[in-house]
Structure formats: C-alpha cells, structure tokens
Amino acid sequence: MLGLAYDFDWGVLWRNPYGMYLLQGIWVTIKLGLIGWAIALSLGVLIGTMRISPWRWLRVIGTAYVEIFRNIPFMVQLFFWYYAGPMIFGTSLQYRINAIIGLNYYVAIIALGMYTASRVAEHTRAGFSSISRDHYHAALSTGLTHPQMYRYVIIPYALRIIIPPLTTEFLTIFKNSSIAMTIGVLETTFMSYKIDSETFHGLESTTGACLIYLALGLAVVRLMGILESRLKIPGMIGR
C-alpha cells in the first residue's frame, strides 16, 4: 500500500491454525444468528400481537417488554445477563451456573434472541396497525368470525407487509452477534482479534472478517428475496 512500513501477510486467513480459527468463528456466528433468529421470531411475533390485542394487561406487558429491551444497548443487556444474571439465582446456584462450560455462548444466544424479539415485535405491530380498521370491518361484515378473519384475511396480508423489515432484522442479528465477543464468545470477530493478537496482522484478519460478514449479508438477502417472491402478490409494493 503505497510504500508504508507494513508487510502484508494475507496467508493468516487460511494458514493453520489461523484458518481453522476463522472457520470455527464463522460456524459460531451462523449458529448465534440462526438460533437467535428462531427465538426472536417466535417471541417477537407473540409480543407484537400482544401489543395490539384487545386486552389491556397484555398490551401493557408487551409495551413494557419492547421499551425495556430497546432502550438499553444490547451490550449492556449482554453484560447484565452474563455477569449479573447468575447472581440473581442466589449464591449456591450461582456457582453451578458459572461453572457451565460455554456459558457465554448460551447467554449470548438467549440475550440476542430476546433483544431482537423486541424489534420483531415492533415490526409485527406496525404491520398489523397499517391495515386499516375498515379492512377488519369489511371481513367481519361478510359474517366471518374473528379467528377466521385473522387466519384468512389479516395475517396473510400482515405477513407480506412485515417481510422487508424482517429481512433487515435478520441481517442485523448477524451483525449484533459480533457483540458476543465482548464476553468471550469465539465467533468471527473474536477470532479475527485472536489472529491479530498472535500474528500482529490485524489488518488482514479484520478485512477477512469483513468479507465474511458481507458474504453472510448477501446470503441472507438472497434467501429473503426468494421468500418474498414466493409470497408476492401482484401489485403489492415491492422494494
């Protein structure tokens, strides 16, 4: 690079043992993202539905969940669950929990899932709200029951509205998985840092990590694009 005093060594990306580090890291990142997403989707849609339900206490719980989990930075949540979490269970359980091997990995997945769920909940709620009241009324006025209305009219419609923002969330969850490195989870970003600490070639290793995330991002967009085209309704505004 223009005569700077740095010798590039791109071999750190594949030479043993560094190549293995990176591969392991990628695998952990994928697991964090996919399992976290599964939690986030199921929990998030549930909470989003709670927020628009006719029962006040459900709405309150849903709103409280969303406000708490999105007004606190993810990293703070992660630290809280990992460092402070075991203490909540009292002194005896605390030691047993802390002794679990790979605790940071499990905590990271759950924290990631719960955090992302709050965002999924918001998208779900927005999706339902964007369907006009008259649309609900139109379905009911033909004699459909409430469950029938939700099943055949509202949910299929809402689903298609939510898919673009959910794609963004799916991308984000992979990016947020990198924050797990702060509690020592051996994912991609951590590994690139580890390679640097062993070889001092952090520039190459972080560039490699960047490329990995880019590739992941492309894969997610492609996947969601296929889903979107399968569900496409002629005339509904695409992206």
Add this chain to the structure above:
Amino acid sequence: MIQIKEVSKWYGDFQVLHNINEEIKAGQTVVVCGPSGSGKSTLLRCINGLEPFQEGEIIVDGVSVSDPATNLYKLRAEIGMVFQRFELYPHMTALQNITLAPMKARNKSKKEAQAKAMELLQRVGIPEKAHEYPANLSGGQQQRVAIARSLAMEPKIMMFDEPTSALDPEMIKEVLDVMIALSKGGMTMIVVTHEMGFAREVSDEIIFMDEGMIIERGTDISFFQNPKNPRTRDFLNKILI
C-alpha cells in the same frame, strides 16, 4: 326491518350519536347525508354490531343488536356492507374475495360458492375479471367486486358507506348503476352518500344528519325543493352545485 330506538353513543367523553330514532321498512332505500363527522358512518357500524353503543336499542329483523345473547357473526352475514375504500383482500383474486365468506362462514362447497360468485360477477358486469387481483382492477371494478362479495352471503340488508367517494368521476356511474339495480330489485338499503342524483332516483327517504343527530327527514322531492331546517339548506347548497 330495522328499528333504531333512542340510540346514543359516546367515544370516551365525546358524544357521537344523540338519541337517534329511525325505522326502515323492508324493501326501502334510505339515503343518509350530512357533513363529515356527523356520525353517519358510526351509525351504520352500530347497526351491524361493528361498533358498540351505550344507550338505546337497534332491532334488525327481530334481533336486538346489543343483546349479549345475539350471535353477531350470524347477524353480520345477513347485513352486507360496502366501504369507501373497497377493502378487497389484496392477496386474493376477485373470485376468492367473493367465495371466502360463503365457504368459511356458511360451509358452502367450493363449487357452489364459485358458481354463485361467477353469477354475481356477471350481475355486476365484470365476469371476465374473476381471476384478477385487486391491484389489477380499476377503482370502479374493485367496488363492484366488493358489492358482489357482500351479496354472496345473500343478505337481507345492504349498507353502503360513501361507496363512490374514493372513485374517479368516470367510474362513479358504473357503481351507481349496480346500486340502482339492486334498489329497484327490492333490496333493503341504507346508503351514506353525497350522490344526490342517486338519491333522487331510488330513495324512499332521505335523512340529513349533523353532529350526531338527525336534523331532517323527507321523501326526496320535498327534501330537495323545500328543506325546512336552515342547516339542511346550508348543506344542500354546498353539495348541489
């Protein structure tokens, strides 16, 4: 057919309907007009139980709407409703829009429902659009599909909430023609609209509402030529050019 007795409704502290009294006989076509916010749309939604009301009683074909024992789903199947923005289900074709309720709410077979749907599409003049999605239909066509969708349940009463307000001028006629045919065929209809030409042709009674009250009623000729109430006169002046 429909009796509305001393009905009042509040949204929180705000009263939207004040002591409404009205009777609509079978086969009649009643037109409701008035400025926006006058409660006309709300009144329609009280009749088929989409909105609750705090005081009074509404009896539809012998059934009291506010009675907790009443099965509102069955009631709504007997009352068809057409909305200002058509509200066709965007993820279904015209045919599917029409057959959904008969199949799910009345357990008709697909064959039966589709046959009836095609007949209705024929009646509203667009049988060739059966397999089109709403996005590919013009406003006028969408509204006609919406009317067919309501008729599929063979209701005793049809209610229309400003059915042509969202349409481009050249499409208003095709929808009004369907409505006129329906009225002349003997359907009991309540129509909220500003289309006074329609009112003149088929209405048996015109009601003017303002601020949640019925200000004036008349059978059409007297209404247009000699409105008694100054507010009515004012309103008619504004909408009749």
Add this chain to the structure above:
Amino acid sequence: MFDAVVKNLPFLMGGFWVTVKLMFFALAGGIPLGILVGLGRISRKKWVYYPVTFYVNVIRNIPLILVIFWFYFVMPIIIGSPLDPFPSAVISFIIFEATYFGEILRAGYQSVSKGQIEAGYSTGLTYIQTTRWILIPIALRRMLPSMITQSIVTYQDTCLAFVIGLPEFIRRARIVDTMEVRSIQLFGFVAIVFFITCYIGSVISRRFEVKEKEGG
C-alpha cells in the same frame, strides 16, 4: 442497596461523560457526512453514485465492532504511529453512522416533490443553492424523528468502543465490577441510566413525529 455504585460514582460518571463526548463527535461528523452521502446516493452522475453506493452497502453489512477494530489497525499504518482509542473511535463512528444517516436522508430527499425543486430552479437558483436552501432543509425537517432515533442508536452504540479499551461508561462499570463484584448493582445502574435517557429521547422523537404530521 446501590452502595458500590455510590462509592464509585465519580469514576462511573466520568465514563458517562466520555460516552456523551463520543456520541457528540460522532453526530457532529456523521450527520454532515450523511447529508452528503444521501446526496451521492441520488446523484445521476455515475462516478458519484457507484462509489458512494459501494461504500454504503459495504459498511451497512459489517458490524460496527469490526469497523472499530478495522480502523484501529488501519489508522496506525496510514499515519505511521498508533492512535488513541478516542480519535480512532470517533473516526470509525463517523464513517459508520454516516451511512445510516445517509440512507435516512436519501429517503427524505426522495420525498421532496419534484415540483418544489423545479420551483427553485425556475427562480434562477443553481443546483448548489437549490440543494442547500430547499432540498436539504425540507428533507431534514421531514426525517427529524428518524434522525433522532438514529442518534439514540449512535448513543447506544458508543458502548462498542469498549473493545478498543476506551474508558467509557460500560467499560468503567466493568472495571469496578471486577473489583467489587457487585454486578447486579453496577450493570443495573448502567442499564437504568441508558433506559431513562433513551426513553426520553424516544418521547422527544415522537413529539416531532406528531408535529410533522400536523405541520407537513
């Protein structure tokens, strides 16, 4: 109950101050750069559009932590000497957040009706003048709620500078935690501070959203 917090309050709040400073510098650089990035994204000149689009799409797919790391390693090479965490973090944040503000503003620019721009040109204004006096102010006003939300995100993201050792709020909490091991108190405190400040921020953003709908 919060004795560990109270004991170390000056130290912790010093960290909070670093957090606020970082956010301030990140926004001071990120928003102006974002305004330009947004313009680049709607430019018809290919030599502007493609590089800017490339930059935006690459950065938006990479975690912020990695961007922070990357700059921490790159900066010393370019400058020839290692950088302090704070300047390194500021530069990373500016480059990162500018892409997000850029996309928000791009939507804002696209929402300005062509008629208004044409009105500007037809009164004799140049491209720069029209952009400066018509396009940008309207877009900014319209996207204000989103801009506030994104600023809150930036505020939350400052935690990530933890990884290059910046002594901001949560790092200091962690330092105290390793000594006192009162994790619930300490991280609970950090969480509460963030919660209150972010919640107030979102209330403000919502107020602007309502105003926007009314004023138009």
